[in-house]
Structures are given as structure tokens and as C-alpha cells.
Amino acid sequence: EVQLVESGGGLVQPGRSLRLSCTTSGFTFGDYAMSWVRQAPGKGLEWVGFIRSKASRGVIEYAASVEGRFTISRDDSKSIAYLHMDSLKTEDTAVYYCTRENEWQRYYYYMDVWGKGTTVTVSS
């Protein structure tokens, strides 16, 4: 069974850092891009960023709202994706979901597997 499990969320003060992990199983992790998506309380979904597979040169892209503060990485040997968040702001408070990105006909990307999410609360 394909599974994604996020961890590392919690309460953190503004300006501090936090690292989220996405531990995966049930598929060949190195073959897939991984994305992070967040959802502020009572709000919609916001894409945070993705990291492509090594076969796709490990390209990383970020949303403008987190560019320069968040870093996505991956450890293919452990089948884990990471989201390192620096200079956290109150508006970063959200449930953070890890997702697997699948690809169809080479350019159609979609998020076909989602973790249950981990909650990050940024507050003093």
C-alpha cells in the first residue's frame, strides 16, 4: 500500500525554524516528484513547492509566498522528503500535506497520493 506520513509539525514562535518530514512506503520513491501543499485554518489549498526526481534533474520550484524561506529536499536512500521552513510567519500557520506527483504522457502532472497532514502553528 502506498503511504505518505508527515511529521515534525508543532507550535513555533515567529521567526523560528521547523523541519517537516514525509516518510513514504509502498512505491519506488526515487522515481517520483514530491510536492508540499498547505491549508490554513478554514481556507483553501495552497501549493508550497515540489522537488522532481533525479531523472528529471531534481528540479525544485517554490511558491512566491515561501521562496527564500522554505527549502525542499529529498533523501532517496531513506524514501523521505523534507520541508525546511525558516523565518516562519503567523501566516504560515496551516496543515501541511505531503503529496506524490504522478505524470501522464510526460507533461501532465497531478498529485495522486496525499498524506494525512501535519499541523504547524506559528504564534508567540
Added chain:
Amino acid sequence: DIQMTQSPSSLSASAGDRVTITCRASQSISSYLNWYRQKPGKAPELLIYAASSLQSGVPSRFSGSGSGTDFTLTISSLQPEDFATYFCQQSYSTSWTFGQGTKVEIK
């Protein structure tokens, strides 16, 4: 960034009803459009990718159509588990963007 606008923002329907949700992109995105369902308190789940391709395991009552800027998600016969919020998402250009969501409520 490409803006995605869904309509309506919410709707009330009964089990067995046919429901249609619309998603409009601020520029042409060809068929790079996905649909997700999010049940209360749960993670989103993929329903449709590439505008009209049904994800494996998703019931056939769900269908998607459209290309360019205008897209539609149709649920042919609403089931109890379909009372949820639906999001469209474009994958034409990074950064990916989502619609604001359409909440389907019980009438």
C-alpha cells in the same frame, strides 16, 4: 501566476442529484487541469487528471470536461460521501494554483 476561479462557491443538493461545478482559468491551460475532493477533516483525494481522465479507483459517477480556460466537474448521482469540498488545480505552469473550492452541502 494563473488564477483559478470556481463557481459556485457552495451549493446545496440532495442524494441522487446531478451536480456540476465549474472552474475557469485566467489564461489558457490546455487540458492541464485536475480535480480533488476533500471530505471534512481529511486530506484531499484526486478524482480527475488532465481535465477528463478518471483516476484509478474513483467511481464512474465523476466526470470532467473542458479545455483552454473553462472546465467542468460533474457528479452524475450524488452519494452521501460526496458531500465535501471540491478543488480544481492547474498544472500548466509552475507555480501550481488551486481554485478557492466549492462546498457541496446537503439540502
